[in-house]
Amino acid sequence: MTLLVNIPVTQLKGVGTVMAEKLAKVGIENLQDVLFHLPSRYQDRTKVTPIAALKPGQDAVILGTVMAANIVMGRRRSLLVRIQDATGSISLRFFHFSVAQKNALQQGTLIRCYGEARAGATGLEIYHPEYRAQSAEQPITLDDSLTAIYPTTEGLTQQRLRSLAEQALAFLSPLSLPEWLPTSILDSYQLGPLEQAVRYLHQPPPDAATEQLLNGTHWAQQRLAFEELLTHQLSMQRMRNVLQAQKAPMLAAANSLPAQFLANLGFTPTHAQQRVGEEITWDLQQNKPMLRLLQGDVGAGKTLVAALAALQAIEAGYQVALMAPTEILAEQHYLNFKKWFNPLNIEVAWLAGKLKGKVRAQALEQIAQGAPMVVGTHALFQNEVQFARLALAIIDEQHRFGVQQRLALREKGVEGRLSPHQLIMTATPIPRTLAMSAYADLDTSILDELPPGRTPVNTVVLSDVRRNDVIERVRAACLEGRQAYWVCTLIEESDELTCQAAQTTYEELSQSLTELNIGLVHGRLKPAEKAQIMEDFKQNKLHLLIATTVIEVGVDVPNASLMIIENPERLGLAQLHQLRGRVGRGSIASHCVLLYHAPLSQIGRERLAIMRETNDGFVIAEKDLELRGPGEMLGTRQTGLLQFKVADLMRDSAMLPAVRDAALELLEHHPQQAEPLLERWLKHGQHYGQV
Structure with missing residues (x-):
């Protein structure tokens, strides 16, 4: 019996060269691909609804x-x-x-x-x-089974996809579509026969459990969802195994530098910071690369934990690189580390895309000569950047960096032989369901405690018809010595969008609030101008900063206690939470005003209600995942990995622990069966599991 994977799609009636090219665009090249291009939903035309x-x-x-x-x-x-x-x-x-x-x-x-x-x-x-x-005498004709609706693309109609699936089903048997999951896993998790599940989903019989199919909870869908999620786990685990098979520098626990650093700080780290610090200290002493994701809500003190890890590597005689996704954030880290490390006589180098000519050449030389601490943007990944003894890479806001960029770090390690340890930080809390699937290649540490003295931000939701009241509130706060942010979602006015653009808002507020010093910062400013304005705000030379979402991460001005966000309905929950985290960084009571434009959509209303109800980033992240789905939450980090054909991370989250155990069992006892599973489910996403 020929395997479906070995029968080209051109064997089917109506598939010539042109149609084969269209099918290839959606990853359909053989009959197994046809049958694993599963219906994304069903239409129920089997009954009349009053x-x-x-x-x-x-x-x-x-x-x-x-x-x-x-x-x-x-x-x-x-x-x-x-x-x-x-x-x-x-x-x-x-x-x-x-x-x-x-x-x-x-x-x-x-x-x-x-x-x-x-x-x-x-x-x-x-x-x-x-x-x-319909004539009244004529009997009403209804379908006798649910109608499958397939994911489609230009030039592929539902009719065509149904016809191809029907033809491919004629070739389907337990022999032509082998079970790659071993019997032990099938029995342990009570998984039904694969061939029956596939046949059922393409052509649900007349007596199908309609409700279950429409909800995605039918046994056939769950059987395939389990196998699909398991395959994604395999891909991530395989990548982890490849990385951990590499050797890394063994960094002895440090005594001198961390003690001096903490003595200069003037405060004691929280219990959560101490606990996570110990986990990292242990990891860095091993001869395989640490792969640790450090999650902490806005203001939980991740950078301090990163500094302690850096000092362990530096005391052992190695280099540390810290990378951030934007120049504003990278520069903030640079200034922080200089302030912390200069008293310890540790040189801190700086590299960003904006450095040109002599200054750039100087920075490259500094890094090549072995500057212990190097801070920069993703410019640090460029080929011309040569490290002397890189042992630890700290990556901030991981979701902005691709997996491939993390893998490329190995080439920057000691003599290109030893792979650097990796500490990945994020202030965008990742829901447990997502972390178990999308970040299965990483160990996770969570900072679940805010430093003492931080006050929760009070959030209010107001319609923009009360804009004048809000302007008066800003005036009063600033005249009392506080500072405020006013965040807009566009730089220039647009006819199609109702957003108040930053430029217009700056002009309006400058006329209304003549007694205040007002600054404007947005993504189109030159980096030097942007940095100067941010510095003036930090130094309290500006009362009010009008900004676009460029201030989303990393800006730390403890005296800023009021934030206005215009058109918050246009932003995702995680982004709103990040922006709100720019206030409440001191001991003063802080407020965030979400100034929306009516009418609000249902999702818009839900988002703003959640922001008003909670300051907990993990609660917000779970809700964000529910409202937006995983692909959008993770951006492009894993788009290939998270476009599931049948699984749904929210719906199927309960099976993730079992899926993870099954993936480890399969890798340990049946490794030869991983490849055909990856071919079946991840054809175009397999590079995630390879280096």
Whole structure:
């Protein structure tokens, strides 16, 4: 029996060269690929739903009599058809229609429609439904099984994908699609037969458990979700194994430098900082690279923990590199480390993209000569940057760096032989569900305690009709000696968006608040100008800083106790939480005003309510994952890895511990079965598991 993976898609009827190219774009090259291009959802056309029972967002078949059909003039001309059944009425709206179509929909005509009910101008409406006239005597024809809807792309219709799946199913058998999960795993986790699950999902039978299929909780979906999640774990574990198979410098625990550093600080680290510090100290003494993710909410003191790790490497005679995603954040780290390390006679070098000519050459020389502490942006990854004895790489805001960049660090290690230890910091708390899947290659430490004296930020949500009240509040706070941020989401005014642009806001507030010194900072300023404005704000030369979201991470001004965020509904929860973290860094009571523009969408309302209710970054992260999904939360870090075909991280989070155990068992006892699983599920994402 030929394996499906060995039968090219061109064996199927209707697939010539042109169609094969279109299919290749979505990763379909053989019959196994066809069958693992699984339905993303189902339409239920098996029953008629009473109009009164419809809910917004629901796809349904309805049967009703036309009451009226009129052409209405709004922003767009449309044909509005009102239909009703014994329980209620609904509008059908067509933006593309003909006179003949309008005439055919005469009052009294019985029609059967299918579409999605949405809230519209007349109550619930269905836009461009599929419909056909139905005579009262004629029996109503309904589908006898759920209709599969596949992820598609240009040039691939649902009809075509259904036809290909149907043809491929004719080749499907337990022999042509082997089980790569060993029997021990199938039995332990009670996983049903793979071949039956695949067949069921492409063609759910008439008596299918409709509710379960629509929710993604049917055994067949869960069987495939388990295998898919396990494969992603394999990919991440394999990458971890490759990294940990490398040798790293063994860094003895330090005594002298950390003791001096802590004595100069003038305060004692929190218990959480001490605990995490001990975990890192132990890791750095091993001869395999540390791969540790340090999570801590805004203001939890991650940089202090990183400094202690750096001192362990420096005392052992090695170099440390700290990388940050933006020049503002990198520069802030540079100034911090200089302030901390200069009294210890430790040289701190600085490298960013903006350094040119002699200054750049000087910085490169400093690094090559062995400057113990090097701070910079991702410019530190460039080929021309040569380290003398790099033993530890600290990466801030990990989600902004790709996995490949982390892997490339090895080449920067001692003599290109010893791989640097990696400490990855993030102030964007990663929900446990996401950490177990997307960050399975890393050990995780959490700073779950804020330094003493930090006050929770009080958050209020106001409509922008009260903008003048807010301006007065800013005036009062600044005249009392406080400082404030005013964050805008655009640099220039845009006709399409209702956001107050930073430039316009700066001009308006400069006219309203004549007694205040006001600064403006945004991404299009030259780095030197940006740095100067930030420094003036830090030195309290400016009362109010108008800014775009460039101030999201790392800016530390303890005297700033008021933040206004305009159009917060345009930002994700994690970003709002990061911005809010710029205040509340001193002992003064701090406030954050979310100044929204009505009307708010349902998600917009939910986001702002969460921000008002909690300051806990982990609660916010879980909600953000629920509202936005994993791909958007992680940005591009793992897009190849997190576009699941059937699994859903939120829905299937309960199976993640079992998935992780099963992946480790498979790698340990059946390593030869990892490759075909990666080929089946991750074809184009396999580079995540290889170096």
